[in-house]
Amino acid sequence: MPEQNTAKKVARAVISFGTYVLIIAIVVFGLPKFLAWSLNTPYPMAAITSGSMWPVLKEGDLVFIQGVDRGELGVGDIIVYRNTDNSGFTIHRIVKLEADELVTKGDANFTDDAPVKYESVVGKTYQVFGKYARLPYLGFVTVYATRK
Amino acid sequence: MENLQNNEKKTKFSIKGLGAKARGWLTKTAGAPMKTHEKVIGVILIVVFLFAFYVTLDANKFPALVRVIEGEGRVGVNPTADALDFGDLSRGTSAVRKVDIENGTPIPMYIAIVKTGKIGELMKIDNNYFTLAPRDKAKIEFTVYMPASAEIDSQYKGRVYLFKIPTFGITR
Numbered sequence: 001m002p003e004q005n006t007a008k009k010v011a012r013a014v015i016s017f018g019t020y021v022l023i024i025a026i027v028v029f030g031l032p033k034f035l036a037w038s039l040n041t042p043y044p045m046a047a048i049t050s051g052s053m054w055p056v057l058k059e060g061d062l063v064f065i066q067g068v069d070r071g072e073l074g075v076g077d078i079i080v081y082r083n084t085d086n087s088g089f090t091i092h093r094i095v096k097l098e099a100d101e102l103v104t105k106g107d108a109n110f111t112d113d114a115p116v117k118y119e120s121v122v123g124k125t126y127q128v129f130g131k132y133a134r135l136p137y138l139g140f141v142t143v144y145a146t147r148k
Numbered sequence: 149m150e151n152l153q154n155n156e157k158k159t160k161f162s163i164k165g166l167g168a169k170a171r172g173w174l175t176k177t178a179g180a181p182m183k184t185h186e187k188v189i190g191v192i193l194i195v196v197f198l199f200a201f202y203v204t205l206d207a208n209k210f211p212a213l214v215r216v217i218e219g220e221g222r223v224g225v226n227p228t229a230d231a232l233d234f235g236d237l238s239r240g241t242s243a244v245r246k247v248d249i250e251n252g253t254p255i256p257m258y259i260a261i262v263k264t265g266k267i268g269e270l271m272k273i274d275n276n277y278f279t280l281a282p283r284d285k286a287k288i289e290f291t292v293y294m295p296a297s298a299e300i301d302s303q304y305k306g307r308v309y310l311f312k313i314p315t316f317g318i319t320r
Contacts, residue, residue: 051269054295058269108295110240 041067047139052106265306
C-alpha cells in the first residue's frame with residue numbers, strides 16, 4: 001500500500017513537471033511565432049538600446065513592431081529599419097519621405113540619419129489606443145547582451 | 149529579598165509566556181507545530197530581512213536635479229554638497245558631478261548605485277556596480293547630457309541611491 005502511494009506521488013510530480021515544461025516551451029517558442037504571424041513581420045519585438053528616442057521610447061524598453069507596406073508609412077511614424085552594414089536595427093522617426101528613400105531622425109538627436117531604402121524598413125512601432133506599446137525594462141536583457 | 153525573588157520569577161515567567169504565546173499563535177495560524185526545517189527557514193528569512201533593512205538604512209541618498217534652458221552650449225552651475233545639482237543645461241550640453249566614497253570598514257563593500265526619476269533617464273554613471281576594498285576610496289562620476297528632445301524650462305528631478313553591501317570577502 002505505501003509503495004502504491006509513493007508511485008502515485010512520483011507520477012503526479014512527473015506530470016506536474018511535464019506540464020510546467022510544456023507551458024514554458026509554448027511561451028518561449030510559441031509567443032514569438034504568434035506575434036510574427038499576427039503583426040505580419042519576422043521581427044515582431046525589438047529592444048531599445050539607446051536613448052536616441054527619449055522620452056517617447058526609453059533605453060531598456062521592449063517594443064512591438066508591425067509589418068507595413070510602403071504606402072502606409074508617413075512622416076512622424078517611428079519605424080524600424082535594417083542598418084546598411086548589417087550591424088543591427090535602428091528605431092527612429094521618419095522626418096522625410098522621398099521617391100526611393102526615406103530619412104529618419106532620433107527624437108533626442110540633433111542631426112538626421114543617412115537616407116534609408118524602403119526595402120530596409122522592417123515595420124513601424126505598434127500602437128495601442130494611439131500610444132506606443134512598450135514594456136519597460138524587459139529590453140534590458142538585449143541591452144546587456146549587446147554590451148557584453 | 150523575597151520580593152526580589154518573586155520579581156525574578158515573574159520576569160522569567162513572562163518571557164517564557166511570550167515564547168509560548170508566539171509558538172501558540174504560529175501553531176494556530178499554520179494549523180500544526182513548526183517543524184525544525186521551518187524554524188531554520190524562518191530564522192534565515194529574519195536574518196535576510198534584517199540585512200536588507202540595514203543596507204537600505206545605511207544607503208546614501210542624493211536628490212538630483214537639472215533645468216533645461218534655451219540656447220546653445222549654455223551651462224549654469226549650482227555647486228552644492230547635499231544634492232547632485234547639475235544646474236542649468238541647454239540642449240546638447242552636459243554636466244559632470246563627482247562623488248567621493250570611502251570604505252572605512254575592514255570589510256569589502258559591494259557598491260550598487262541606483263538612479264530613479266526623470267533625470268535618471270538622462271544620467272550616465274561611470275561605474276554603477278563594483279566592490280570597494282577595505283579602507284579604500286573611489287570617485288564616481290555622474291554625467292547628465294541634455295538631448296534635443298528635452299523640454300525648455302522644465303526641471304528634471306530624481307534620486308540617486310548608493311547602497312553599500314558588506315560582502316565579507318565573498319566577492320572581489
